[in-house]
Amino acid sequence: MKPRRTQYEIYWEILTFCKSPKTFTNIINRCDLNSKIGKEYLEFLKEKGFLSTSMNEEKSLFVTTDHANNYVTTFTKMYKELFEKSPEFKL
Amino acid sequence: MATDISNKFQRELKSFYALSVMNIIFGGIGMALGISAGVQNVLALVEARSLLLYQFALTLIGFLAFGISLRWLLSSVEILDGATDIKDDYEKSKTKLDDENATSLVVKMMAYYRDNRSTIRRLTLLSKIAGICFFVNGIILLINTTNNIILGASLSSILLMVIGTILNLVVGASGIIIPRSFRKYSSVWEYRLEQSTRVERELDKELEGQLK
Numbered sequence: 001m002k003p004r005r006t007q008y009e010i011y012w013e014i015l016t017f018c019k020s021p022k023t024f025t026n027i028i029n030r031c032d033l034n035s036k037i038g039k040e041y042l043e044f045l046k047e048k049g050f051l052s053t054s055m056n057e058e059k060s061l062f063v064t065t066d067h068a069n070n071y072v073t074t075f076t077k078m079y080k081e082l083f084e085k086s087p088e089f090k091l
Numbered sequence: 092m093a094t095d096i097s098n099k100f101q102r103e104l105k106s107f108y109a110l111s112v113m114n115i116i117f118g119g120i121g122m123a124l125g126i127s128a129g130v131q132n133v134l135a136l137v138e139a140r141s142l143l144l145y146q147f148a149l150t151l152i153g154f155l156a157f158g159i160s161l162r163w164l165l166s167s168v169e170i171l172d173g174a175t176d177i178k179d180d181y182e183k184s185k186t187k188l189d190d191e192n193a194t195s196l197v198v199k200m201m202a203y204y205r206d207n208r209s210t211i212r213r214l215t216l217l218s219k220i221a222g223i224c225f226f227v228n229g230i231i232l233l234i235n236t237t238n239n240i241i242l243g244a245s246l247s248s249i250l251l252m253v254i255g256t257i258l259n260l261v262v263g264a265s266g267i268i269i270p271r272s273f274r275k276y277s278s279v280w281e282y283r284l285e286q287s288t289r290v291e292r293e294l295d296k297e298l299e300g301q302l303k
Contacts, residue, residue, distance in 0.1 A: 089275060
């Protein structure tokens with residue numbers, strides 16, 4: 001089981017994973033979510049316009065839209081900074 | 092920049108991995124010493140066929156140290172398990188540590204700390220208690236060894252007692268030093284978690300701006 005992540009971290013994981021089209025099963029497996037929670041996250045991201053869906057051979061595919069760029073960039077930049085600029089743990 | 096962050100990951104992961112392995116080693120030695128002290132003193136009590144207070148106290152300390160060391164060892168294994176997973180993830184992505192991979196590692200390390208916060212606190216406390224038990228046992232053994240030297244005991248028995256005393260004192264000292272390193276690790280990650288709430292506020296703004 002994946003360790004405890006915040007909703008913002010899960011959004012980021014879904015959005016970076018869906019840079020290329022992915023099925024619902026792909027997403028919940030990769031991000032280690034149960035289907036109920038997975039559905040909620042995907043609905044939220046669709047509602048925000050961060051994800052779009054298309055059909056391929058009767059399967060619904062999720063893909064990250066350009067609207068998500070700001071969120072993904074801000075998250076990546078700030079999390080990297082958070083690690084780089086904080087004190088280091090050394091024995 | 093990519094090399095800087097990669098080096099920082101490497102140093103931090105190496106330090107934490109070493110700390111976790113050290114914990115397992117000392118937890119294991121502690122367990123062995125505890126059970127051996129407990130059993131030896133129980134045998135001495137059985138042989139004497141009476142309740143010797145001194146031996147009884149050593150038996151209690153021995154078994155208590157054994158129990159605490161067992162918990163210490165189990166918690167250490169839990170911690171090492173997660174540390175190994177993160178180290179493996181780093182090894183896999185270190186040749187191509189782009190922004191996405193680096194961020195993914197930070198997310199994993201942060202989630203790992205959130206998940207293991209209470210185990211680390213427990214470990215800090217357990218190793219400290221075990222350390223005190225071994226230190227007390229070491230001091231008692233030191234007094235005994237000195238007495239035996241004065242009374243002219245055989246060289247082999249004195250040698251065994253000296254080894255036992257050193258081992259107890261070393262495990263005792265490790266039980267006091269290791270929690271300090273864990274506290275250092277916790278304070279670094281607590282600071283990062285605190286900073287992440289500021290990041291979350293920014294991300295909230297990003298999400299609110301996208302309301303359809």
